[in-house]
Amino acid sequence: MGRPRRPLLDRERITTTALQLIDEQGDFSVPRIARRLGAQTGSVYHRVDGRDGIVELLRERVASAIDVTTLDLRPWDTALEAWARSCRAAFAARPRTIPLLMTSPVRAPRVLEQYERAVALLRDAGFGADEVMPLLVALENPVLGSALDLAAPESMGELAQDTPTPLLAEALAAVGEGRADRAFEVGLTGFLDHARAMRAARA
Incomplete structure (x- = not known):
């Protein structure tokens, strides 16, 4: 028999399979990836640095x-x-990966390079080294929270008749469509206004 045109296992297929499992089940494991690909668990470990990889x-x-x-x-x-x-x-397209990605330190070189560019942007703009990471983390919080929010039900609550919350009911009824987008705009505008004020204070 001739050799297959592509190997049974490679990093791209392992990644795609992990994403499929996350979309279906909310998490993945190396043995489940191996079973999905019809391979031995050890073969997966041979190509990636375990779960962290x-x-x-x-x-x-x-x-x-x-x-x-x-x-x-x-x-x-x-x-x-x-x-x-x-x-x-980008994160809204894969919201179920957010809990996995945000609870482990970043090691991926391409992602670190992207952060390096963001740090350079802020330093060139006049921000101090001690201000950069708080700013980036403060920006990530509404970005990631909003990406999750986009995957959530449009209504934020189901009101019970035996719990009188008339003001909340009025607010929920008045918000209309696009709640997640509007909330993101509020958070992003607030962040940018604060960052501009920080920069102006250094001038």
Whole structure:
């Protein structure tokens, strides 16, 4: 028999299978990936650095959808806003990966390079080294939270008749469509206004 045109296992197929399992079950394991691919668990370990290595492959796959050229825009706040929107869209496409990715340190080289560009953007804009990471984390929080929110039901609550909450009922009825998008705009605008004020204070 001739050799197969592509190997049974490679990092791309392992990553795709892990994503399928996350979409279906909310998590993955190396043995489940192996079973799905019809391979031995040891064969998967031979190609990736265990579960942590697969998490980093997932991180790179999700991050590959982020438009890093947004970080080349100027002025700095335009770049940061465009990058945030691109990040939100990338994570919103894979919301069930967020808990996995956010509970482990970043090791993926391509993702670290993207953060390096974001740090350079803020340093070039005049922010101090001690201000950069709080700003980036503060930006990530509404981005990732909103990406999860986009996958949530449009209504934030189911009101019980035996619990009188008339003001909440009025607010829920008045919000209309696009609640998640509107909430994201509030958070992003607040972040950018605060970052601009921080920069102005250093001037």
